[in-house]
Amino acid sequence: MKKIAVIGFGAASIGYVNELKNKNFELHIFERSKDIISSSLSGIRSDGKIFISSEMGGKLDLNLDIQRNIVDFYLDKSEVPEDKIEHGFSFQSKKEGYYKDFYMKGFQPVNSEFYHIGTDYLKNVMKNIYDDLSNRSNVIFHFNSKIINVEAVNDEVKITHVNKENKEFNDIFDKAVIGVGRSGHKLVQNIKKRHPKISLSSNSVDLGIRFELPNHIVDDLNREMYEFKVKMETKTGYNVRTFCNNPSGYVTLERYNENEFVTVNGHSKVRSKTDNTNFAILVTHTFTEPFNDPIGYGTHIAKLSNILAGGKKVTLQKYSDFKNERRTKQIGRVTPTLPSENYILGDLNLVFPSKTKESIIHFLEILNEVVPGVTAPDNLLYGVEVKFYSNMLDNSYFKNIKFIGDCSGWSRSITYATGHGILEARKETE
Ligand SMILES: Cc1cc2nc3c(=O)[nH]c(=O)nc-3n(C[C@H](O)[C@H](O)[C@H](O)COP(=O)(O)OP(=O)(O)OC[C@H]3O[C@@H](n4cnc5c(N)ncnc54)[C@H](O)[C@@H]3O)c2cc1C
Structure with missing residues (x-):
């Protein structure tokens, strides 16, 4: 045999x-x-x-x-x-619902069941x-x-x-x-x-944040499709996409290499619900010769975020502070679903290269035109979220x-x- x-x-x-x-x-x-x-x-x-x-x-x-x-x-x-x-379904119909709204603002809606x-x-x-x-x-x-x-x-x-x-x-x-x-x-x-x-081929790495906001801002969107997947080329030339939407979900830590470093992620449960929705906003970084280590790049940025957070923790920041390059010292109306021992309030501007930051802000500002309330000042960003693609x-x-x-x-x-x-x-x- x-x-x-x-x-x-x-x-x-x-x-x-x-x-x-x-x-x-x-x-x-x-x-x-x-x-x-x-x-x-x-x-x-x-x-x-x-x-x-x-x-x-x-x-x-x-x-x-x-x-x-x-x-x-x-x-x-x-x-x-x-x-x-x-x-x-994500964007089941091109005729009804959110499809046109996203399309008209420059997003590419991705269809899936x-x-x-x-x-x-x-x-x-x-x-x-x-x-x-x-x-x-x-x-x-x-x-x-x-x-x-x-x-x-x-x-x-x-x-x-x-x-x-x-x-x-x-x-x-x-x-x-x-x-x-x-x-x-x-x-x-x-x-x-x-x-x-x-x-x-030498590939890419997706780097970004987990975004968390109150359910009521995205209720209509969640009702229409639960998982909304859109992507767009932002003004930096980088492609940005939403990923893994979790209505009434939880933000969680993801541990890499047997706890060598941690990143952020999200999930939801059937039996236990929260008042928040979370989804990732990921910026694709594609490299050309001579650099050929996208995993190394993503790992270094994730480790930097841990160092700044003082251990195996991630950084949490309010949207307005991220945009205005100020450290968050106090949370507003949105209660984080990640337990407090897993994050520090900080400044993701110390972690992300400026092109990554600009791409995230540009994406969110246009998303706000389709779903008003997305860029409310006290909505939360957790960083970093990384997707390594072998x-x-x-x-x-x-x-x-x-x-x-x-x-x-x-x-x-x-x-x-x-x-x-x-x-x-x-x-x-x-
Ligand atoms: C937190 C999180 C949430 C996700 N949510 C979704 C989702 O909702 N829907 C979706 O479609 N995709 C999701 N994904 C992606 C999806 O999980 C993966 O695409 C899929 O599981 C890949 O399957 P795999 O078998 O290749 O690897 P995995 O499912 O990751 O399995 C790999 C296995 O190999 C073991 N392993 C690793 N190294 C070794 C070693 N050296 N020796 C022995 N064993 C080893 C690991 O312990 C693990 O059990 C998510 C990913 C993460 C990290």
């Missing part, structure tokens, strides 16, 4: 393993976390908005039928009661998937196993992993499938250093080592990461 090492257990590996679980393969899953629930924070463990879209989510050719099957799979595992499933599972019900998803897989004799989970190296050796693959005590082990497999997501970029970096030709990797480079999901650079969402795993698994049986 062919022995396959599946490295990391997130959305991509779920797609891969689920597709092969009934076939004649021995699947060894190596996950660095101690169990199925407490793995690195990602959409499959926090928030869980599952999209169907050909306009966003990844660069793969993933047809809408596969996308719908993926959504059904996760909804089924979530056990969210049917009447509780939040479902909607989504289902929201919620952080609370995602636990069922992971547990039900785990229960199904771990009951099979051909699927073996290895928790507390952090993979530090993957190497092709003749026609086989050697993987090196460490346990909790940092003891090192080597194992040989017929094949390794790497699905370590964005949080596992160190492993991918290691492999890329030894095989630079595997990278198809360079796209050439999966034909190695015969027996394949990269799936976000670490491959081909996906940026649950649907596309899962789909990538499914497509890669199907090649195994073709």
